[in-house]
Amino acid sequence: KAGVTQTPRYLIKTRGQQVTLSCSPISGHRSVSWYQQTPGQGLQFLFEYFSETQRNKGNFPGRFSGRQFSNSRSEMNVSTLELGDSALYLCASSLVRQARGTEAFFGQGTRLTVV
Amino acid sequence: DQQVKQNSPSLSVQEGRISILNCDYTNSMFDYFLWYKKYPAEGPTFLISISSIKDKNEDGRFTVFLNKSAKHLSLHIVPSQPGDSAVYFCAATVPGNTPLVFGKGTRLSVIA
Numbered sequence: 001k002a003g004v005t006q007t008p009r010y011l012i013k014t015r016g017q018q019v020t021l022s023c024s025p026i027s028g029h030r031s032v033s034w035y036q037q038t039p040g041q042g043l044q045f046l047f048e049y050f051s052e053t054q055r056n057k058g059n060f061p062g063r064f065s066g067r068q069f070s071n072s073r074s075e076m077n078v079s080t081l082e083l084g085d086s087a088l089y090l091c092a093s094s095l096v097r098q099a100r101g102t103e104a105f106f107g108q109g110t111r112l113t114v115v
Numbered sequence: 116d117q118q119v120k121q122n123s124p125s126l127s128v129q130e131g132r133i134s135i136l137n138c139d140y141t142n143s144m145f146d147y148f149l150w151y152k153k154y155p156a157e158g159p160t161f162l163i164s165i166s167s168i169k170d171k172n173e174d175g176r177f178t179v180f181l182n183k184s185a186k187h188l189s190l191h192i193v194p195s196q197p198g199d200s201a202v203y204f205c206a207a208t209v210p211g212n213t214p215l216v217f218g219k220g221t222r223l224s225v226i227a
Binding site for chain 2: 004033035040041042043044045048055056058090092097103104105106107108109
């Protein structure tokens with residue numbers, strides 16, 4: 001079956017702009033989580049969506065937002081981009097809500113560069 | 116405040132030898148631990164996990180050891196193969212529907 005699909009794979013944006021990233025989870029998976037990966041910080045949790053509702057949120061400013069649609073596809077939006085937002089953004093899907101024993105399946109990520 | 120720490124950014128091992136990747140954690144509420152492997156230009160993939168009620172879990176060439184008193188876990192790969200060259204992330208979670216907390220990763224290079 002198809003894996004987690006993230007689009008676009010690469011993006012270059014200018015400071016102050018906004019960006020929307022998309023994630024299509026594995027068919028049947030209802031939970032989508034987003035992570036930011038930077039060289040200095042590793043993977044940091046942004047938020048989790050399940051059944052179109054945000055269930056958990058990491059320690060990121062309000063410029064980072066997301067949503068989930070009825071087909072479980074998810075988008076994340078970053079407004080007023082800053083240079084420090086340059087990172088690999090990873091989406092992970094799981095059958096049910098993240099819990100011990102539940103494996104998260106990651107997409108290939110979207111590489112965002114802010115110039 | 117890094118709750119999951121992987122203090123070695125990189126590790127080089129010869130093919131056929133043992134690779135040992137280490138991970139320390141500070142949150143005593145963590146009760147489930149996972150290792151993920153990541154190749155360049157790919158997302159992380161799940162490798163192996165361990166519950167806090169165990170101290171060892173094996174899956175083929177991969178074994179994870181957990182020392183709760185030291186808040187330390189390690190991943191052993193025996194024998195190491197060139198295809199194991201990747202970044203390895205340690206992750207942990209507390210009970211309930213909570214997100215994974217990841218370390219910064221260790222880059223393993225297996226030299227033929």
